[in-house]
Amino acid sequence: MSRSRDTTEADLQGFAAAVAHEIRTPLSAVAGELELALRRDRSPEEYREVLRRIAAGVDELVQISGDLALFGDPASRSIPEAAVAPLDGVLVRIRERYSKRDDVEIAVDPSTAVRVAAEEDRLLRALVLIIEHALRHRKGAGVVSLRAVPLADHRVRLLVEALPSGFWPQAWKALADSPDGVAGPLRLRTAQRLLEGAGGRLHVAHDLGTVEVRVDLDPIS
Amino acid sequence: MRVLVVEDEAGTRGLLERALREELFHVEGVADAAAAESCAVPGRFDAIILDVMLPDRDGFSVCRRLRTRGVDTPILLLTGRNGLADRVRGLDVGADDYLAKPFAFEELLARLRAVTRRGRSRHLQSLLSYGPIELDQQSRRVTVDSQPMILSNTEFRLLHYLMLHAETPVSRDELALHVWDAGAGGRSNVIDVYISYLRRLLGPAGSLIRTVRGSGYALSAGRRPV
Numbered sequence: 001m002s003r004s005r006d007t008t009e010a011d012l013q014g015f016a017a018a019v020a021h022e023i024r025t026p027l028s029a030v031a032g033e034l035e036l037a038l039r040r041d042r043s044p045e046e047y048r049e050v051l052r053r054i055a056a057g058v059d060e061l062v063q064i065s066g067d068l069a070l071f072g073d074p075a076s077r078s079i080p081e082a083a084v085a086p087l088d089g090v091l092v093r094i095r096e097r098y099s100k101r102d103d104v105e106i107a108v109d110p111s112t113a114v115r116v117a118a119e120e121d122r123l124l125r126a127l128v129l130i131i132e133h134a135l136r137h138r139k140g141a142g143v144v145s146l147r148a149v150p151l152a153d154h155r156v157r158l159l160v161e162a163l164p165s166g167f168w169p170q171a172w173k174a175l176a177d178s179p180d181g182v183a184g185p186l187r188l189r190t191a192q193r194l195l196e197g198a199g200g201r202l203h204v205a206h207d208l209g210t211v212e213v214r215v216d217l218d219p220i221s
Numbered sequence: 222m223r224v225l226v227v228e229d230e231a232g233t234r235g236l237l238e239r240a241l242r243e244e245l246f247h248v249e250g251v252a253d254a255a256a257a258e259s260c261a262v263p264g265r266f267d268a269i270i271l272d273v274m275l276p277d278r279d280g281f282s283v284c285r286r287l288r289t290r291g292v293d294t295p296i297l298l299l300t301g302r303n304g305l306a307d308r309v310r311g312l313d314v315g316a317d318d319y320l321a322k323p324f325a326f327e328e329l330l331a332r333l334r335a336v337t338r339r340g341r342s343r344h345l346q347s348l349l350s351y352g353p354i355e356l357d358q359q360s361r362r363v364t365v366d367s368q369p370m371i372l373s374n375t376e377f378r379l380l381h382y383l384m385l386h387a388e389t390p391v392s393r394d395e396l397a398l399h400v401w402d403a404g405a406g407g408r409s410n411v412i413d414v415y416i417s418y419l420r421r422l423l424g425p426a427g428s429l430i431r432t433v434r435g436s437g438y439a440l441s442a443g444r445r446p447v
Binding site: 017020021022024025026027028029031032033035036039040053056057137139168169170171 | 230232233236237239240243253274275276277278279301302304321322323324325326327
């Protein structure tokens with residue numbers, strides 16, 4: 001009992017520290033831009049540029065608060081009764097979302113023409129969170145690719161890759177090293193929780209500096 | 222003062238670079254541990270601002286490896302983690318100071334001054350002088366034979382860089398990078414024009430800015446720059 005309470009407390013402390021760290025980065029950018037802008041007079045163009053950068057930082061903070069709300073929502077991790085999502089439909093929506101970017105490739109092929117027991121919007125949100133994390137933590141300016149690989153037991157595996165150079169390991173390592181798969185950055189933890197509500201699971205393997213990211217889903221026969 | 226900024230988050234790195242340049246620091250920014258370790262050679266920088274959370278290796282390891290290699294440049298660790306264990310670890314691996322995000326820029330500047338003061342770098346001195354030219358880095362005042370000069374921001378940065386490297390030839394590429402924050406491409410004519418402005422503004426002292434054939438310029442009283 002006491003050990004269990006200690007573990008919960010340690011998890012909570014780790015989670016709070018990780019979230020505080022994630023909030024501090026955009027917050028310090030916003031505070032720094034304001035402080036710098038006020039140090040001396042600037043041209044209207046310079047002030048506009050400062051405001052644009054502050055708006056980007058605020059967007060990031062809004063995104064974090066949205067992730068936190070999703071993470072804290074008890075409904076996130078339960079599968080609604082009779083919820084069924086067409087995987088290829090979800091992937092098409094993600095592809096449309098990134099249609100203006102040439103650094104994201106979403107493959108929709110016969111292997112994704114399956115239905116999974118999931119609430120469609122949650123599955124989509126989980127995959128988008130993983131792609132956003134992948135875009136931020138890839139080496140170089142390569143392409144983030146999401147493609148399906150059919151497994152022998154009828155399950156579907158979605159592979160998330162950064163081509164050609166792969167991912168920086170540090171941003172994925174905590175999740176890979178976590179025995180229960182629930183540590184790591186807020187974005188990945190939220191994705192993991194949403195996937196639980198979609199009958200799936202995010203796996204990150206980290207070996208000799210390379211990172212493999214995959215999502216396993218159970219289709220409905 | 223030459224500062225290396227090691228920060229993977231592009232927004233924060235850009236902010237630090239702009240802020241430090243406005244304070245007349247000469248800044249280089251890199252995004253990962255490998256780049257930091259390759260350019261942080263002894264004597265190249267007066268201070269290193271090092272983020273703890275880097276994509277390829279954490280800042281504590283970078284700090285330890287630099288110290289092992291004999292790089293004694295003052296290191297200021299910058300991080301979103303402010304726990305006691307992290308602060309102690311940072312100082313134990315050889316960092317000179319530790320600052321948590323979000324931070325006030327004034328405090329960052331004060332800490333930079335404090336860590337570099339220990340090295341007694343000449344760049345620390347507020348007043349730089351060469352022959353009849355005096356340049357106050359804090360007030361941004363320039364005098365020649367005690368007569369105040371009015372310089373544009375670019376002219377001031379150019380003179381400042383030349384004075385920091387007095388008696389040493391400075392290439393056009395270096396000037397493009399450190400004065401104009403740009404690569405050398407297409408800039409050399411602009412550099413030559415500003416050098417001529419500066420020579421004219423400084424009057425007879427302008428002859429101290431010497432052309433180094435095929436290379437760049439040097440502030441030197443001798444016939445040939447050293």
